[in-house]
Amino acid sequence: MAVFNLTPSDPSTFILTGIPGLEAAHVWISIPFSTSYIIGLLGNFIVLFVVGKEETLHKPMYLLLCMLALTDIGMSTSIVPKALCIFWFNLKGITVGGCLTQTFFLHAGAMMNSAVLVTMAYDRYVAICDPLRYATILTNARISKLVLVGLLRAVLFVLPLPLLLSRLPYCGNRFIPHTYCEHIAVAKISCGDIAVNRTYTLVITLVVLALDLTLIALSYGLIIRAVLRMSSKEAHQKALNTCTAHICVMLTSYIPFLFSHMTHRFGQGITPHVHIILANLYFLIPPMLNPIIYGVKSKELRDNVGKYTCRM
Template sequence: MSDSNSTDFINPSTFILLGIPGLEAAHVWISIPFCTMYAIALLGNFTILFIVKTEPSLHVPMYYFLCMLAITDLVLSTSILPKMLSIFWFYSREINFTACLTQMYFILSFSAMQSGILVAMAFDRYVAICDPLRHSTILTNPMVANIGLAVVLRGIILVLPYPFLARRLPYCRTNIIPHTYCEHIAVVKLACADIRISSYYSLSMAFLFIGMDVSFIAVSYTQILRAIFRLPTKDARLKTFGTCGSHLCVILAFYIPHLFSALAQRFGHNVALHFHVLMANMYLLVPPMLNPIMYGVRTQQIRVRLLQPFTHQRT
């Protein structure tokens, strides 16, 4: 492999992932909470998928979208955790150039899909509360399948330029990435050429995915809140709002860390590098861990189905 200070390679055969710069001595200890979060994410999301599959009463749009969310959570966390643990535990820091771009694509693509699924779930709640009599005729199974397909295609197609633009750049400065995974900005910053096209495309996609999706969710919930406040009794308002509680928690768990990490990456120049890297990992690991917990705790149908074996044993 070429020395990191040489200029005789255009595209290196491998990159070197440093892990969390400045905290190398604590890598093993840091791996414990990360590994725990991943284990909870795997158990929780597979449990959600199993419960929805085996319980016919949950074969409705809300839970179909929840299954899509669980799948994206599993892919996102699995995209980064195994390689991160190999860095922390076995000092296996090398990653093939193509594998690095593939990892980048999966992370960006499934993050975009996850955002789209949250929009679809907001639309489902909007129809269920604002136009309940037409919910079953609007959100039919074919419509849910079409929405899911649109979300997947949007994530696949709009994220494709990221790895292609990154592949075209010449990397002649260094092949060392100060990160635990191939984060887009961390990779393109290594190029010894103008990266404005990649940077502008990344920024425009961030505004498209986050800005447009958050705007749609905000409009949906504005209409939902107006419908809730028109209900005649306090109990009816609380019960109706309770059906949205899990979804609102999931939205906050996804967008707040994501937005904070993106802003810190671009504008937090005085923030320590290890803090950037930790935040970039947290927004990919925390939502997959929290989503099944929030839906399991707050959704009665899932909670009842989950506790059913234990209640049967008592009787």
């Protein structure tokens, strides 16, 4: 194995240690990492290709699915290739600029992912509660504007994170006990005061999560009320089926994120390797499962994937 020969005090680099305590198993750990990443890339690129080629899928729901695929690709690609370099080749060094860039993209991607899930919940609300006006309320132009608002929110909220890290002094210790440059993990190796970093991260996480989960809960509360007013059991089933995929995607996205965040904040008794593995699951599991979930639950998408697959 090649070793990235750096001194711990090199001011131009940080050193990502991977998964502390499991260094001997890095090669074995890389197998599920790389497999999940490849499956996720393949599935999401298939979704993008099929929706892009098939004009009948140029609808708000599938455009949002494409946005979800793009954020999933971006988030997983921001960390997995570097993690695999650590596992396979012991290439642990990362420049300070590269580390701050990675911090920005992975946190912005997570926030953008949440914004897309909120917009999907709104899409399902309109489809079920006001179906006759669906085409006029949720036009492709309006979806684009909502996605742009989510993107601007992500950039404006996350941009201070690398700026806060860049102002901190880093003394002798340049080792980050992680597979990627997570904001607080980088801040903890500083020899300066990181109270502002901790407070800002906690505030934006709570504000964004509270806002997004409240909007999603409100949408589904109105959906459930509308479903209960339907007299036909068949209508009940059809309405709930349209929401199943979105609910599954939300669970695969928010549950790993909440586990990771809670263990990072309050799980002092949890061993570091358990926390880091949980943190990585957020960037591996949703990108892998989301296209599978929508492929299984959406007959229109599934049929078109089959059509293009048979042509190859």
